[in-house]
Amino acid sequence: MSRRREDIVIIGGGPAGLAAALAAREAGIRKVLILERDKELGGILNQCIHNGFGLHTFKEELTGPEYAEKYIQMVLEQQIPYMTNAMVTGIEVLENNDKCVTAMNKEDRLVEITAKAVILAMGCRERPRGALNIPGTRPAGIYSAGTAQYYVNMEGRMPGKEVVILGSGDIGLIMARRMVLEGAKVHCVAELRPYSGGLKRNIVQCLEDFDIPLYLSTTVSEIHGKERVEAVTLTRVDEHGVPISGSEWRVPCDTLLLSCGLIPENELTIGLGAQMDAKTGGPVVSEHLECSVPGVFACGNVLHVHELVDHVSAEAEKAGRFASEYVLASESKTCKSEVADASERREEGWE
Amino acid sequence: MKQYDVIVIGAGVIGCAIARELSRRERRIAVLERASDICEGTSKANSGIVHAGHDAMPGTMKARMNVLGNARMETLSKELDFPFRRNGSLVIMFEQEDILKLEELKARGEANGVQGLELLTPRQVWEREPNISREIAGALYAPTGGIVCTFGLTIALAENAVVNGVDFFLNHEVTEIIPPAKGAGSIAIGGYRVTAAGTQFEAPVVINAAGVCADLIHNMVSERKIKIVPRRGEYRLMDKNSGSMVDSTIFQLPSRLGKGILVTPTVHGNLLVGPTAEDIPDKEDVATTAEGVRKVMEMGAKSVPNLDGRQTITSFAGLRAHLVTEESKGSDFLIEEVADAKGFFDVAGIESPGLTAAPAIGEYVAELVNRAYPAPEKADFVSVRKGIPSMANATDEQRRILISKNPSYANVICRCELVTEGEIVEAIHRPLGATTLDGVKRRTRAGMGRCQSGFCSPKVVDILARELDVDKSVITKNGTYKGNQNSNILTGYTKGWQPKGEDNGKDVLKSSEKEVDYE
Numbered sequence: 001m002s003r004r005r006e007d008i009v010i011i012g013g014g015p016a017g018l019a020a021a022l023a024a025r026e027a028g029i030r031k032v033l034i035l036e037r038d039k040e041l042g043g044i045l046n047q048c049i050h051n052g053f054g055l056h057t058f059k060e061e062l063t064g065p066e067y068a069e070k071y072i073q074m075v076l077e078q079q080i081p082y083m084t085n086a087m088v089t090g091i092e093v094l095e096n097n098d099k100c101v102t103a104m105n106k107e108d109r110l111v112e113i114t115a116k117a118v119i120l121a122m123g124c125r126e127r128p129r130g131a132l133n134i135p136g137t138r139p140a141g142i143y144s145a146g147t148a149q150y151y152v153n154m155e156g157r158m159p160g161k162e163v164v165i166l167g168s169g170d171i172g173l174i175m176a177r178r179m180v181l182e183g184a185k186v187h188c189v190a191e192l193r194p195y196s197g198g199l200k201r202n203i204v205q206c207l208e209d210f211d212i213p214l215y216l217s218t219t220v221s222e223i224h225g226k227e228r229v230e231a232v233t234l235t236r237v238d239e240h241g242v243p244i245s246g247s248e249w250r251v252p253c254d255t256l257l258l259s260c261g262l263i264p265e266n267e268l269t270i271g272l273g274a275q276m277d278a279k280t281g282g283p284v285v286s287e288h289l290e291c292s293v294p295g296v297f298a299c300g301n302v303l304h305v306h307e308l309v310d311h312v313s314a315e316a317e318k319a320g321r322f323a324s325e326y327v328l329a330s331e332s333k334t335c336k337s338e339v340a341d342a343s344e345r346r347e348e349g350w351e
Numbered sequence: 352m353k354q355y356d357v358i359v360i361g362a363g364v365i366g367c368a369i370a371r372e373l374s375r376r377e378r379r380i381a382v383l384e385r386a387s388d389i390c391e392g393t394s395k396a397n398s399g400i401v402h403a404g405h406d407a408m409p410g411t412m413k414a415r416m417n418v419l420g421n422a423r424m425e426t427l428s429k430e431l432d433f434p435f436r437r438n439g440s441l442v443i444m445f446e447q448e449d450i451l452k453l454e455e456l457k458a459r460g461e462a463n464g465v466q467g468l469e470l471l472t473p474r475q476v477w478e479r480e481p482n483i484s485r486e487i488a489g490a491l492y493a494p495t496g497g498i499v500c501t502f503g504l505t506i507a508l509a510e511n512a513v514v515n516g517v518d519f520f521l522n523h524e525v526t527e528i529i530p531p532a533k534g535a536g537s538i539a540i541g542g543y544r545v546t547a548a549g550t551q552f553e554a555p556v557v558i559n560a561a562g563v564c565a566d567l568i569h570n571m572v573s574e575r576k577i578k579i580v581p582r583r584g585e586y587r588l589m590d591k592n593s594g595s596m597v598d599s600t601i602f603q604l605p606s607r608l609g610k611g612i613l614v615t616p617t618v619h620g621n622l623l624v625g626p627t628a629e630d631i632p633d634k635e636d637v638a639t640t641a642e643g644v645r646k647v648m649e650m651g652a653k654s655v656p657n658l659d660g661r662q663t664i665t666s667f668a669g670l671r672a673h674l675v676t677e678e679s680k681g682s683d684f685l686i687e688e689v690a691d692a693k694g695f696f697d698v699a700g701i702e703s704p705g706l707t708a709a710p711a712i713g714e715y716v717a718e719l720v721n722r723a724y725p726a727p728e729k730a731d732f733v734s735v736r737k738g739i740p741s742m743a744n745a746t747d748e749q750r751r752i753l754i755s756k757n758p759s760y761a762n763v764i765c766r767c768e769l770v771t772e773g774e775i776v777e778a779i780h781r782p783l784g785a786t787t788l789d790g791v792k793r794r795t796r797a798g799m800g801r802c803q804s805g806f807c808s809p810k811v812v813d814i815l816a817r818e819l820d821v822d823k824s825v826i827t828k829n830g831t832y833k834g835n836q837n838s839n840i841l842t843g844y845t846k847g848w849q850p851k852g853e854d855n856g857k858d859v860l861k862s863s864e865k866e867v868d869y870e
């Protein structure tokens with residue numbers, strides 16, 4: 001087990017975590033550490049190779065990886081330390097109000113880091129099939145759109161050939177175009193609501209330009225196929241989202257992609273005992289982006305799902321500044337009782 | 352022709368329990384299973400309840416095997432290292448007039464030898480289980496009720512059988528059985544000739560543990576035909592957030608409204624609600640239905656009103672092997688040497704409480720076989736087995752030790768269930784190791800959590816490909832009776848893909864790819 005001591009630990013190395021780290025460093029905090037469970041920094045942006053990022057922040061249209069790269073470069077220039085392949089498994093509040101963050105990775109094995117403040121930037125995940133409760137069989141060929149995006153954009157592999165997409169959020173729309181460009185047939189996009197949740201430009205550029213039908217007020221009411229998906233049944237729904245019996249039709253396909261919403265990834269936050277907001281799925285925060293647990297800040301998709309990464313970056317900068325203010329304020333307090341504090345720490349075996 | 356002393360057909364919990372018990376003696380044993388993995392039938396989709404034993408009629412095989420199996424489960428769970436907890440169960444009733452039925456259940460349980468049964472008032476129930484409906488009129492408490500990991504139990508039995516010399520043949524569907532030829536004085540010459548996947552096996556003893564298909568196997572050798580009807584049960588599995596809504600298993604007293612839906616914690620801390628009961632024609636049809644999952648929720652909420660359907664992380668269905676009999680008194684387990692097929696043993700109609708009964712059925716069938724076909728005891732029988740270490744359940748100290756021995760125990764692959772690379776690699780290289788995503792899932796829980804493998808499946812595919820030394824395009828979700836060629840995760844390559852020759856299974860994108868916006 002290795003132990004470290006930091007001023008601010010940032011959990012998640014996506015756009016939120018990166019911008020927060022930079023802001024904290026700019027505010028004069030020396031000891032900042034980013035923990036990222038993936039093998040590289042950048043978060044979900046790494047797999048978003050389409051463009052449309054950064055119009056606000058950089059006044060130019062970038063792809064996801066390009067946008068991430070700009071922040072990663074700044075983090076490298078500032079020599080802000082980070083650990084990749086490092087999964088944070090728990091956060092605890094210590095008696096003196098410091099936080100103890102436990103992470104695991106192959107190189108450093110188990111790591112315990114004490115910090116004055118923690119910034120939560122864990123992003124979000126996609127809503128899985130189970131949560132949608134689609135009846136039918138459970139064969140291979142059902143993926144969340146983001147998983148399919150990972151296979152295609154990160155691994156160069158195709159998850160299917162004949163595709164139906166449920167949900168018309170931006171990820172679903174972008175994946176419709178992507179799958180077509182890579183040689184698959186996308187039969188349609190079905191959307192439960194009477195309108196699409198995606199950006200207008202994505203509907204035009206990803207569906208209309210490729211003649212992919214978008215069926216509104218429609219859902220997948222059954223999945224067929226024993227081993228691999230063989231077909232799905234689509235059904236029209238009424239204004240309450242209830243399937244209209246008799247309106248079903250069957251679409252043969254080998255793949256169903258689900259793009260039915262994102263859920264902030266808050267296991268750690270809940271474990272910490274922070275108060276949660278049932279509406280956003282994120283923690284309740286003050287105007288300083290501070291959770292109900294003092295010294296714990298949140299930003300980006302872990303707080304609530306953002307449409308644009310530029311907003312994520314802007315929010316994260318604030319979180320970085322507020323966390324820095326918190327650290328500086330607590331430092332001026334601890335100065336007075338420094339002697340006592342240090343001996344206490346030695347006893348606990350920190351450092 | 353492969354020669355054996357005993358052939359077991361089916362590698363569900365029953366076939367595996369029997370194989371393990373038979374392996375205590377010196378004999379060659381083959382288990383033939385049509386799926387590409389063990390535990391792919393009913394044994395993977397049930398309630399995971401270790402029933403106390405008050406349901407079955409006194410004197411039936413069901414009653415006997417249930418109570419004995421329940422008694423064995425705890426010791427077995429220690430010997431073979433699988434998750435089991437004696438959490439107690441409650442049968443709740445909603446109408447005071449049902450008290451007679453509850454008393455009858457208690458009397459029946461006592462006749463079956465169930466210890467500690469107790470009738471509780473509503474107040475006593477709420478003290479134990481504050482989330483139970485205020486509408487209840489009382490309950491029967493069974494302290495010996497328990498919960499078990501159904502995969503854990505089945506896989507443990509199978510692994511231990513392998514260690515004791517049993518040969519498993521996966522992807523081996525039995526399609527034909529030719530009974531021994533009769534010589535002078537009807538003495539059998541040779542054994543049963545069993546064809547599976549084009550291979551011939553021969554043994555004087557055959558055990559039919561083919562679950563819902565046990566009738567098809569039986570009818571290959573006997574003139575007295577039997578029929579098994581698949582009775583489907585649908586479930587919802589809820590997020591661990593809901594896992595502590597109840598601590599005991601909550602059954603509903605069967606009433607005019609139906610057989611009732613149970614609500615139970617699982618050994619892994621989720622909440623399970625189900626099952627429905629519906630006779631269906633297709634022995635493979637484990638699809639869920641809109642009606643079924645709706646009913647599960649509606650009926651479950653009668654017991655636990657705060658049940659939240661939005662916490663569902665998956666739904667699934669399993670098939671009970673319901674033996675159709677002429678008598679109206681309900682069907683019993685059929686465990687016997689078939690009258691017109693000497694050496695052929697049926698273990699059929701093993702519906703609930705088959706999982707509970709498995710350890711007892713294993714012992715009982717071994718006794719039947721030992722009596723008719725004796726064999727010397729094995730001096731070196733290995734009775735214990737160690738499971739795959741679980742990082743999720745390990746203490747900090749245990750984690751430290753595991754990681755210091757093998758750093759891949761620090762590489763988290765499944766974030767929801769905290770499963771690491773070390774566990775997955777071990778699951779692949781064990782006896783009867785995992786070869787599919789579902790195989791890894793059943794052995795380690797990777798992909799069983801709230802995101803249902805969205806996050807970890809690409810990583811697990813990579814590890815499987817690397818460890819099995821194959822390209823990841825051949826990795827499948829599961830293997831059904833046709834083998835596992837059709838449930839592939841990946842169907843091909845993108846246009847920009849280029850294999851990196853020497854680096855099998857770890858292909859990379861062209862380096863230029865991320866920079867160009869080639870859409």
Ligand SMILES: Cc1cc2nc3c(=O)[nH]c(=O)nc-3n(C[C@H](O)[C@H](O)[C@H](O)COP(=O)(O)OP(=O)(O)OC[C@H]3O[C@@H](n4cnc5c(N)ncnc54)[C@H](O)[C@@H]3O)c2cc1C
Binds near residue numbers: 012124146307
């Ligand atoms: C398909 C898709 C298309 C999009 N298109 C656009 C677009 O066109 N324009 C636009 O502006 N925005 C777009 N977005 C939105 C934008 O990408 C997100 O809003 C942004 O990435 C969110 O940033 P984040 O840092 O909050 O989360 P993420 O990028 O998800 O980063 C969170 C990071 O935290 C890490 N992490 C999580 N838990 C732990 C833990 N326990 N320990 C260690 N690390 C952890 C994760 O691995 C991840 O790297 C798109 C998003 C998607 C998914």
Ligand SMILES: Cc1cc2nc3c(=O)[nH]c(=O)nc-3n(C[C@H](O)[C@H](O)[C@H](O)COP(=O)(O)OP(=O)(O)OC[C@H]3O[C@@H](n4cnc5c(N)ncnc54)[C@H](O)[C@@H]3O)c2cc1C
Binds near residue numbers: 365383398524
């Ligand atoms: C909805 C439901 C809930 C249940 N709940 C409980 C419970 O809570 N507690 C309890 O004690 N019991 C319960 N049970 C019962 C329990 O699950 C079963 O009794 C038990 O799993 C049966 O095991 P098995 O090995 O006989 O069958 P299976 O697990 O189905 O195994 C049979 C095997 O035979 C193989 N096979 C079939 N045909 C062939 C062939 N021709 N060649 C080769 N192999 C073949 C199959 O592939 C399969 O793997 C429940 C059952 C259901 C359906």
